[in-house]
Amino acid sequence: MKPGRDSLNTKKTLTAGGANYAYFSLAEAEKQIGDISRLPFSLKVLLENLLRFEDDRSVTVDDIKAFAEWQKSGKSTREIAYRPARVLMQDFTGVPAVVDLAAMRDAMKQLGEDPEKINPLAPVDLVIDHSVMVDYFGGPNAFEKNVAREYERNGERYQFLKWGQGAFDNFRVVPPGTGICHQVNLEYLAQTVWTAEANGETYAYPDTLVGTDSHTTMVNGLSVLGWGVGGIEAEAAMLGQPISMLIPEVIGFKLTGKLPEGATATDLVLIIVEMLRKKGVVGKFVEFFGAGLDNLALEDQATIANMAPEYGATCGFFPIDDETLRYLKATGRADDRIALVEAYAKEQGLWRDASTPDPVFTDTLELDLSKVVPSVSGPKRPQDRIDLQSAPQGFAAALDKEYGKADEADKRVSVKGEDYTLGHGDITVAAITSCTNTSNPSVLIAAGLVARNARAKGLTVKPWVKTSLAPGSQVVTDYLDKAGLSDDLDALGFNLVGYGCTTCIGNTGPLPEPISNAINENDLAVASVLSGNRNFEGRISQDVRANFLASPPLVVAYAVAGSMNINLTTDSLGKDQDGNDVYLKDIWPSNKEIAEVVREHVTAQMFASRYADVFKGDDKWRAIDAGDGQTYQWPTSTYVANPPYFDGMTKEPAPVEPINNARVLALFGDSITTDHISPAGAIKEDSPAGEYLKSHQVPVQEFNSYGSRRGNHDVMMRGTFANIRIKNQMLPGTEGGVTKYAPSSEVMPIYDAAMKYKESSTPLVVVAGEQYGTGSSRDWAAKGTILLGVRAVIAQSFERIHRSNLIGMGVLPLQFAEGESWSSLGLTGDEEITIEDVDQISPRANVSVSIKFANGDTKTITALVRIDTADELDYFRHGGILHYVIRKLAA
Structure with missing residues (x-):
């Protein structure tokens, strides 16, 4: 960290845990810029960031003063430059980032510059957690x-990541089999208050980060x-x-009362998601407040x-309070860090308790x-x-409206070699x-x-249900073992399958072949129930149409019930040993019982022990020979390849090429997600990506997933859209x-059409409806787009991250005028589109489209033009943010 000029003289010294820390005082700033006492806590964190990096160039005093103005109205149009303390990655999204860093080193070398100029300046942690599949x-x-x-599937990727761990400064890798990045972050990496050495002093400041996974937000529960x-x-x-952003609107979510018996987090x-989606909070911060926080x-x-x-x-975001300190202690954080968190939060007005006045919010x-x-x-x-x-x-409504099968709701089909039948709504994944x-x-624990309790009653899981337990850290296994609950979960088929993000991202693995065949031969709408956060179409399993999110105890109950057609609140789950009906209420634990088991069996020592050697890895990881060298010796690999982004790059950017007579590659409706755009899940044998792998002598059983091959652009561009x-x-x-390939009206895979257009040097556009690019923050949704030859996306509205990523890869995002859409214009995709003066555009200006x-x-x-800031315009004119960074470092 390199602190700025501090023209407002806000730097002070704080003593905590027997040590002294330099910090930038919000109270001192308030004396000069006006009242900020009731700013949302999350905005106080942003304000401190600007105080620390104020340089009269990217951060000005006027930027800082804008926060006092925000408190008066609850909103601002001020653009700020924000610098997070660190970066978190998982391996699906992290591998292509490290590939890009390696390729940038090659590019620097080709420009005659020192490749070691390419190094993370902010600390980076990459957790390998997305590659384990439930085979x-x-x-x-x-x-x-x-x-x-x-390890068999991902040896090439892991060798590459281990090379990166040794080659780059400020870059750490948490090996496979450790946990999910967000849980490792919450339980170990995050500190709530960060420290760094600069100019011979130790600075304390809020722990902040960005991550290459949209669920990085989890750590906001720890006030990060x-x-x-x-x-x-x-x-x-x-x-x-810096990350360019507008000072966000902040929606205050007041919580009161206490969760009732039988309700879970x-x-x-799920209720909060429903309420906030209805409210509309895209692009905004949400901050939780109210007395109900004392009961969570x-x-x-x-x-x-x-x-x-x-x-x-x-x-x-959740503010720092006594519960924050309890959690830091319960997860084995150092005493001096906990003391610093408390002292810093109270000194900076970042502490919440019963006497804290409610902040001012936008709404x-x-x-x-x-x-x-229960939901x-x-x-x-x-x-x-x-x-x-x-x-x-x-489910019945979905069977009718989504799948058009209401007239066959009672349909049952036989499963080859099994003594049971399968029907619509049966749960095949739990x-x-x-x-x-x-x-x-x-x-x-619940x-x-x-x-x-189900085991004691003699209940079992239905034989057509694929069950799995994939905890987010090894600590989970420790406390389940200690409580004696692992045996009970195992008895119902919920054996440990891995530590990582499995079913939620489509790493469900194949269903047993007889079940898969019965589903596909009879076009059954079967279901999954998972304790995840994502249930988009086609995400969980290509065999499963209906996907339901539920709490872990409900996942177990549904696995016993075996069908979404059973009402867990009123119907019997099965018979006990004496032939009596067993209901959900008979096996559901009380809140008190759950709390007692947690209190007795979840200990700080477990966290301290598991995270003591978190970067060491198992024998398999330590045995990988990654080689050394500051540039990567790219092997012939279908997993990791040197991308073509920097081919022919020069030290100065060329003028932006015109977009004349572009063809429409695809025409989409509303809510096209990055899960639709980005390659994800299994690779089909007859797909362009499958054909590519077969041409490289990769057998079908070794295809692995798109996610595991994110480091190879040839695979990923074939899986885009x-x-x-x-x-x-x-x-x-x-x-x-x-x-449809317009010149001949021939129907073909999008990749094949894009390559035909490329042969004739025809530029491409994608046209879409509202909320284009919602979903996970996936770089390949943008990278694949540019590699297919798409120069612009014209939509009614964009999701924040995807719009930014398109610009970061040199793709122009354009937004239809209010009330206008491709439908209202009568577009069919057969049109030719010209975007006028693309080399003359400016942020949020209007442009003519012919x-x-x-x-x-x-x-x-x-x-x-949905290039919103001057920095974004620079990135676009350079052909992307990576080109911009290379040229800046080379200069």
Whole structure:
């Protein structure tokens, strides 16, 4: 960290835990800029950041003063430059970021400059957590077998990451089999108050970060301001570039009361997601306040913060209070760090207690915790919450409206070689997985107790259900073992399958072949129930249409029930040993029982022990020979390849090429997510990516997932826009990544059409509706777009991260005028589009777009340039943010 000029003289000294720390005082700033006492806590964190980095260039005193003005009105149009303290990555999104760093070193060398200029300037932690797949389940050796398969599949990637760990300064790797990045962050990496040495002093300041996963927001439960960005933005942050952003609106979410008996943190967050989606908080901060915070454990707060992407906010922030200190102590943080957190928060006005006045917010909403009821969300969006008692009706409605099968609701089909039948609504996947819930001991213990009670009653899981337990850290196994609950979960088939993000990201692994065949041969709409945060179409399994989010104990109960058609609140789950009906209430533990088990069996020593050698890895990791050298010796690999972004790069940027007579590659409706755009899940044999792998002698059983091959651009560009559920409106009524090649009207995969257009040097555009690019912050949704030859995306509105990522790769985002859309213009995708004066654009200016229809008619419309800031314009003119950084460092 290199502090700025501090023209307001806010630097002071704080003593805590027997040590002295320099810090930038908000109280001193207030004396000069005006009242900031009731700023939201999250904005105080941003304000401190500007005080620390004020340089009269990227950060000015006027930027700082804008926060006092914000408090008066609850909003601002001021653009600021924000520098997070650190960067967090997972391996799916981290591998391409490290690939880019390695390629940037090559580019620097080609420009005649020192490649070692390319190094993270901010600390970077990469946690390998997204590569384990549930190939084996329901048995005592599932974990060992899945880990062995993981290393077999990912050896080339892991060798590359281990090279990066040695080659780059300020870069640490948490090896496979340790945990989910967000849980490792919450339990170990995050400090709430960060420290760094500069100019012979130790500075204390708020712990902040950006991450290459949208659920980076989880750590806001520990009062660490952070959110997900694309890998492109993350790379810029680690290379010293500030993140340009407007001072956000902050929605205050007041919590009162206490959760009732039988309700979990998962039920609470599903209601919060529903409320905030209805409110509309995209691009805004949400900050939680009110007396109800006193009745929420920090783990519950982290559960809520985790799902900020699902409720649409940039982040969901919780202030520092006594519960923060309790959690830091409970997870084995050092005493001197805890003392610093308390002293710093109280000195800086960042501490919350009963006497704290409510901050000023842009707007507020309120929830009485006592009104929370057990819930599920589905069948395809996290915000579509259903009261548990209404879940069968919810599935029935989807069977009718989503799948058009209401007239065959009772259909049952035989499964080859099995003595049971399968029907619509049967649950074929029940997974306790994902960062949202496996970081929370209360719901994990509750799941174990449900399993214990079900086992005692003689209940078993239905034979068509694929069960799995994928905790977010090894500590979970420790406390489940200590409480004796692992045996009960194992007995119901919820054996440990790995430490990582599995089912929630599509690493579900294959269903047993007879079940998969029965589903596909009979077009069954079967279901999954998972304790995750994402349930978008096609994400969990290509065999499973309906996906429902639920708490871990409900996942266990649904696995026993075996069907979404069963009402867990009123119907019998099965018979006990004496032939009596067993109901959910008979096996559900009380809140008191859950709390007692947590208190007795979750200890600080577990955290201290598990994280003592967190970067060491197992024998398999330590045995990897990664080589050395400051530039990477690229092997012939279908996992890791040197991308073409910097081919022919010069020290000075060339003028932006015109976009004349561009063809429409795809025409999309509303809510096209980055899950639709970005390659994800399994690679189909007959897809362009599958054909590429076969041409490189990769057998089908070794295809692995798109996520595992994110370091190879040849695979990833072939999987862009290839989601099996994506709907290109150029071909109404079809699903999947296909398009119409306009010159011949031939229907073909989007990749194949893009390559044909490339042969004739024809530029491409994508046209879409509202909320284009919602979903995970995936860099490949932008990288794949540019590699296919798409020069611009014209949509009715954009999601924040994806819009930024498009610019970061040199793609121009344009927004239709208010009330205008491709539908209202009568577009079919056969048009030719010219964007006027693309080399003369300026931030948020209007630009003329000329449309030539297939019949020869022409029409000119005005679109809004969604390059919002001067920095973004620089990135666009350089051909992307990485080119900009290389040229800046080379200069």
